[in-house]
Amino acid sequence: xxxxxxxxxxxxxxxxxxxxxxxxxxxxxxxxxAGVVAVxxxxxxxxxxxxxxxxxxxxxxxxxxxxxxxxxxxNRDTKLVCYPLQASLFFVELRSTTYPSSYPRRGAQGLAxxxxxxxxxxxxxxxxxxxxxxxxxxxxxxxxxxxxxxxAVDKYLxxxxxxxxxxxxxxxxxxxxxxxxxxxxxxxxxxxxV
Numbered sequence: 001x002x003x004x005x006x007x008x009x010x011x012x013x014x015x016x017x018x019x020x021x022x023x024x025x026x027x028x029x030x031x032x033x034a035g036v037v038a039v040x041x042x043x044x045x046x047x048x049x050x051x052x053x054x055x056x057x058x059x060x061x062x063x064x065x066x067x068x069x070x071x072x073x074x075n076r077d078t079k080l081v082c083y084p085l086q087a088s089l090f091f092v093e094l095r096s097t098t099y100p101s102s103y104p105r106r107g108a109q110g111l112a113x114x115x116x117x118x119x120x121x122x123x124x125x126x127x128x129x130x131x132x133x134x135x136x137x138x139x140x141x142x143x144x145x146x147x148x149x150x151x152a153v154d155k156y157l158x159x160x161x162x163x164x165x166x167x168x169x170x171x172x173x174x175x176x177x178x179x180x181x182x183x184x185x186x187x188x189x190x191x192x193x194v
Contacts (some may be wrong), residue, residue: 083112088126
């Protein structure tokens with residue numbers, strides 16, 4: 001979803017009149033920044049999913065004492081620091097966190113602040129959640145433990161088993177694609193008529 005921002009900003013740059021060079025440059029810069037932030041966020045999410053998967057696989061070792069991953073020994077109560085990420089576009093929101101680490105990572109904190117600043121404001125809910133997320137990032141992130149991460153996965157799996165099968169995500173993705181296409185067509189129509 002984060003990659004949807006880059007073409008939207010690029011379209012805004014394309015339809016901005018040539019006389020507004022600074023505004024056009026701003027939209028172009030936001031397009032590039034959104035693309036870079038989307039890639040970095042994707043890498044963080046992959047690392048986070050990998051950690052949670054490894055914790056779930058090593059839950060027996062974790063229950064018996066300690067679990068070692070990437071040279072770091074974790075127990076059930078090890079404090080892990082992560083930073084909130086939020087991106088919103090119209091009525092769709094993506095909320096997650098960076099890779100939980102046993103020490104504060106300035107790069108992850110900077111990424112979270114960039115994601116929230118650039119991409120968090122683009123919906124009504126984002127207008128209210130983004131300042132709160134920025135405050136959480138500025139104060140040092142959120143603290144979680146391996147036990148809490150495993151419990152969250154277990155609760156999600158239980159809820160998913162109770163839910164009826166649906167095509168909700170497919171419909172949502174198609175609706176997002178349709179909105180992006182309609183938005184692009186509207187911008188193109190404005191560009192052609194101006």
